Amino acid sequence: MYIYNINTGALHIEGHCQYAKAPFSSGKRFNTEKAARDFAGEKIQMCKVCQKKREKIMREKDYVL
Numbered sequence: 642m643y644i645y646n647i648n649t650g651a652l653h654i655e656g657h658c659q660y661a662k663a664p665f666s667s668g669k670r671f672n673t674e675k676a677a678r679d680f681a682g683e684k685i686q687m688c689k690v691c692q693k694k695r696e697k698i699m700r701e702k703d704y705v706l
Contacts, residue, residue, distance in 0.1 A: 643671045645681055651688045652677050658690035
């Protein structure tokens, strides 16, 4: 689940950072990153904390495979 913060333009991955855990009054939820990007356009930016966590998970998965 992805959460797009309309005020900041940040895209969060649910459970990856403290911001994605709080209920957003100014946020919109999406099932996919593509859906969020289609909604927000080019102004969207991945949350830096969520991005680092996602990259770490991807590296660990590559290591296991």
